[in-house]
Amino acid sequence: MLNIALPKGRLGDQVYRLFSGIGYECAAIYEDNRKLVFENPERRVRYLLVKPSDVPIYVEHGAADVGVAGKDVLLEAQPDAYELMDLKIGKCRLCVAAKNGYIENRDRTLRVATKYPRVARDHYASVNREIEIIKLNGSIELAPILGLSDVILDVVESGKTLQENDLSVLETVHPVTARLIANRSSYMFKQDLIREMVGKLREVVV
Amino acid sequence: MPVNPFEDILKPEERVTLKLRGMYERRGYQKYRMGKFEEYELYLENKNFLGAKSIITFNDADGRLLALKPDVTLSIAKNTHATRASSEKFYYLENVYRQDRHSGAYQEISQLGLEYIGALTDYAAGEVLTLAIRTLREISPAGKLQLSHAGFVQSLLESLTDDGRARRSLTDLIRRKNLDDLGDAALNLGVAPAAVSLLAAAAELNGPLPEALLRARAVAITPGMTEALTKLDRMCAVLEAADCLAGVTLDFSLMNDLDYYSDIVFRGYVEGLPRAVLAGGCYSSLMRKFGRDVEAVGFAVYLNELTFLYEGAKARDVDLLLLYTERDDPARVIRRMDELTAQGFTVRAETKAPQGLRYGRMIALEEAVSC
Numbered sequence: 001m002l003n004i005a006l007p008k009g010r011l012g013d014q015v016y017r018l019f020s021g022i023g024y025e026c027a028a029i030y031e032d033n034r035k036l037v038f039e040n041p042e043r044r045v046r047y048l049l050v051k052p053s054d055v056p057i058y059v060e061h062g063a064a065d066v067g068v069a070g071k072d073v074l075l076e077a078q079p080d081a082y083e084l085m086d087l088k089i090g091k092c093r094l095c096v097a098a099k100n101g102y103i104e105n106r107d108r109t110l111r112v113a114t115k116y117p118r119v120a121r122d123h124y125a126s127v128n129r130e131i132e133i134i135k136l137n138g139s140i141e142l143a144p145i146l147g148l149s150d151v152i153l154d155v156v157e158s159g160k161t162l163q164e165n166d167l168s169v170l171e172t173v174h175p176v177t178a179r180l181i182a183n184r185s186s187y188m189f190k191q192d193l194i195r196e197m198v199g200k201l202r203e204v205v206v
Numbered sequence: 207m208p209v210n211p212f213e214d215i216l217k218p219e220e221r222v223t224l225k226l227r228g229m230y231e232r233r234g235y236q237k238y239r240m241g242k243f244e245e246y247e248l249y250l251e252n253k254n255f256l257g258a259k260s261i262i263t264f265n266d267a268d269g270r271l272l273a274l275k276p277d278v279t280l281s282i283a284k285n286t287h288a289t290r291a292s293s294e295k296f297y298y299l300e301n302v303y304r305q306d307r308h309s310g311a312y313q314e315i316s317q318l319g320l321e322y323i324g325a326l327t328d329y330a331a332g333e334v335l336t337l338a339i340r341t342l343r344e345i346s347p348a349g350k351l352q353l354s355h356a357g358f359v360q361s362l363l364e365s366l367t368d369d370g371r372a373r374r375s376l377t378d379l380i381r382r383k384n385l386d387d388l389g390d391a392a393l394n395l396g397v398a399p400a401a402v403s404l405l406a407a408a409a410e411l412n413g414p415l416p417e418a419l420l421r422a423r424a425v426a427i428t429p430g431m432t433e434a435l436t437k438l439d440r441m442c443a444v445l446e447a448a449d450c451l452a453g454v455t456l457d458f459s460l461m462n463d464l465d466y467y468s469d470i471v472f473r474g475y476v477e478g479l480p481r482a483v484l485a486g487g488c489y490s491s492l493m494r495k496f497g498r499d500v501e502a503v504g505f506a507v508y509l510n511e512l513t514f515l516y517e518g519a520k521a522r523d524v525d526l527l528l529l530y531t532e533r534d535d536p537a538r539v540i541r542r543m544d545e546l547t548a549q550g551f552t553v554r555a556e557t558k559a560p561q562g563l564r565y566g567r568m569i570a571l572e573e574a575v576s577c
Contacts, residue, residue, distance in 0.1 A: 060480065080481075082382055085386065184481070184482070185482070188352065
């Protein structure tokens with residue numbers, strides 16, 4: 001039995017469609033949307049629906065053998081796990097954005113509002129820029145509008161939310177796609193199952 | 207062999223530790239008791255080896271800055287008197303203090319480790335490797351050892367780029383088996399597509415030892431890679447002779463810090479535990495950093511992890527709860543306790559049943575108990 005951690009929400013739906021298309025279907029997943037664990041013993045799979053940012057935790061601690069998480073989540077969590085495949089879905093990018101017309105004052109600490117403090121720290125350390133991190137959990141776009149921060153570092157898909165809030169992208173920090181990750185111990189003991197899954201995915205993911 | 211009278215009292219991880227100590231002692235490894243503290247400077251100079259950001263420090267009476275040991279190997283490397291002509295074989299059972307990667311809180315981690323320092327003959331390296339596998343089997347019959355040679359991928363990377371930083375980032379991608387990003391990163395560095403395929407093949411190469419070694423030959427394009435495979439071939443022969451080949455997997459994505467480990471490296475996993483329970487390898491490069499012309503190989507078992515493996519075995523705290531009153535003669539209670547424990551029971555004597563105590567039967571002072 002392969003335990004698969006799926007991120008709840010739109011990405012999880014996309015991933016499930018991809019997985020069910022290569023033989024890992026579990027019809028129960030559509031039946032009851034309050035359940036968090038769905039099993040199909042015939043296909044030897046058990047899906048766990050978890051918060052997207054928790055996927056690396058479930059996998060690293062072995063509660064799930066494999067999982068799917070966005071590259072943004074992985075860059076932030078840095079889990080001690082294998083990153084076996086780029087599923088090439090859930091495409092977006094981690095960007096720095098600011099209010100339209102923003103001009104950076106390089107003579108003072110840059111205030112960065114983000115859900116990704118580690119990514120922000122690493123990114124600005126690589127360009128030797130001193131920053132103050134303002135850790136938020138949602139509605140990041142509000143921060144520069146209210147003067148809480150100078151810039152934000154967040155995922156941008158179409159850019160529509162930024163546009164509607166009078167913000168624009170200053171730079172792209174990292175492209176983001178969904179990744180298949182695996183627990184290191186599971187890879188030793190369930191290697192046949194995991195490699196079979198990766199093999200099947202490689203046939204359909206282009 | 208004498209029967210250990212405490213066999214039923216010991217927890218499973220304590221029993222395993224005892225067995226392992228016996229196994230090591232019978233092969234001439236002596237127990238070495240180390241101090242709990244070390245000069246902080248040692249860790250400052252070798253923080254890459256530890257991978258730890260924070261260490262518990264304090265000032266000694268003479269003003270020296272000391273640290274609670276986050277690691278044992280560094281102290282061994284610094285303090286050993288071993289030479290190529292006069293080797294040392296020992297094992298240790300020590301606590302180390304490290305920060306948890308996620309919560310940032312300090313943890314006390316119990317480690318059982320074994321080290322060989324001297325001239326690294328194939329027998330010496332093979333003996334340690336064999337002991338690592340037997341250690342793993344003692345912990346659980348479903349143990350598997352991941353084996354690698356750091357020189358294999360290192361040599362390939364050195365042939366592809368001179369840029370040390372680029373090599374480190376490629377190494378990190380190989381460790382994660384992230385073939386997609388590895389390909390892109392190598393191509394961006396100007397590595398030829400044919401060499402990129404070799405790199406991916408090396409990162410992905412995985413399988414039972416004798417068979418995977420044959421496949422690895424097809425990837426070996428540098429003398430360093432061939433040398434690594436030859437060493438692994440020789441280890442394979444030792445493991446076969448020791449009947450230790452089952453459950454050994456070759457996997458070149460396993461690489462510890464290359465500045466310290468440049469030869470064979472290995473990691474042991476047990477089914478049901480998400481993290482490695484054993485890790486080790488040859489750390490002759492570390493010895494060289496300390497200016498010692500001597501080779502070394504060893505491993506550590508993370509005993510804390512084992513507590514999760516054997517969890518939930520004990521259903522009750524004691525077999526019997528012996529109730530006495532304050533009017534009873536203490537001498538009678540003592541005698542009765544001796545009788546019951548001599549019969550093999552675990553017994554607790556109390557005037558009232560303590561809250562939460564899990565016991566098999568409650569008995570009065572004069573009540574007869576059959577085994």
